[in-house]
Amino acid sequence: MRNIVMSICYDGTAYYGFQSQPGGNTIQDYIEAAIEQLTGENIILTSSGRTDAGVHARSQIINFQTASSIPLERWAFALNSRLPPDIRILEARMADPDFHARRWAKRKTYRYTINHNRIPDVFQRHMQFHHPASLDVEAMRHALQTLVGEHDFTSFCSVKSTKPSHVRTIYEVSLELDPHVPGVIHIFVTGNGFLQHMVRIIVGTLLQIGEGKRSAEDMSGILAARSRSKAGPTAMSHGLMLWDVVY
Structure with a gap:
């Protein structure tokens, strides 16, 4: 075999x-x-x-x-x-006879793409979440950095999660403006593992910060609360992409 x-x-x-x-x-x-x-x-x-x-x-x-x-x-x-x-x-x-695609993974990166132009991109509409509102990108970027490190991410996890622990480590995060398409934002999150809907809830919270409904400083309190009710909504699935897996 x-x-x-x-x-x-x-x-x-x-x-x-x-x-x-x-x-x-x-x-x-x-x-x-x-x-x-x-x-x-x-x-x-x-x-x-x-x-x-x-x-x-x-x-x-x-x-x-x-x-x-x-x-x-x-x-x-x-x-x-x-x-x-x-x-x-x-x-x-x-692969090695014992290789296991899930257990051997050391880190994964997800990318979430937001298009905040007034009119959506017809050709990328299945790959971008269209959010036609002005966003404070710097506030979003600042809030995102709060998540780096080992934390209990219960606030950013579906209430349906059956995982025994919600502690995960986020190694790197970034919020990048697409150099070729104005109004398009890419959010990258790299960690040792992810909980159900974790990245999408992070993005939903960041969007509220970008809109001015929350401050960037609120992110640390949301994280510490360990309560799904304290975070923002779950962002739509079609903006999310599994970007890379490292072994």
């Missing part, structure tokens, strides 16, 4: 998320079906983490065990010919 690891990307607009579920129509369902068509094997793949309905991935990592002898360089082409055009295998490589 070989342990194959793959880098994949997808536009999550049409799907119910990455992780397989009874209703089907997930990224995992389509990839596993493509592998079965190719090899005849009914495998269950492992991913670096789940993404919610409508969320995209620039670089998601998966792995699975296979008895197939298909050369590594053939996997991407063979699977892509069996997948919808909005899901693509970027590369395949051999």
Whole structure:
């Protein structure tokens, strides 16, 4: 048996998320079906983490065990010919027999994109959250820095979370203005792990700060409160993208 690891990307607009579920129509369902068509094997793949309905991935990592002898360089082409055009295998490589895409991940980066121009971009509307309001970008940037370090992120986690601990470490954050498109903001958050809706709730809170409904200094109090009710709304899913995973 070989342990194959793959880098994949997808536009999550049409799907119910990455992780397989009874209703089907997930990224995992389509990839596993493509592998079965190719090899005849009914495998269950492992991913670096789940993404919610409508969320995209620039670089998601998966792995699975296979008895197939298909050369590594053939996997991407063979699977892509069996997948919808909005899901693509970027590369395949051999992994250590014990490699586990989720457990071995050291850090992940998510990017959230906001377009605060009056008129949305027709061509990027599925990748950007359109928020046609003036935003205090410097206040948002200042508030974002508050989250760096090890904290209990209960305030920025769905109340439906079943995780035994909400303590996570954020290594890096940044808020960048798109150099090519005025009015477009990219928020990057890198950490050792993320809770359900964590980045989207962070962004929803930052938007309130940008609008002047809260101050940048409020972010530390929201974090310390450890209460979902103290943070802002959950931002729409389509602005979020899994940007990178490091092992």
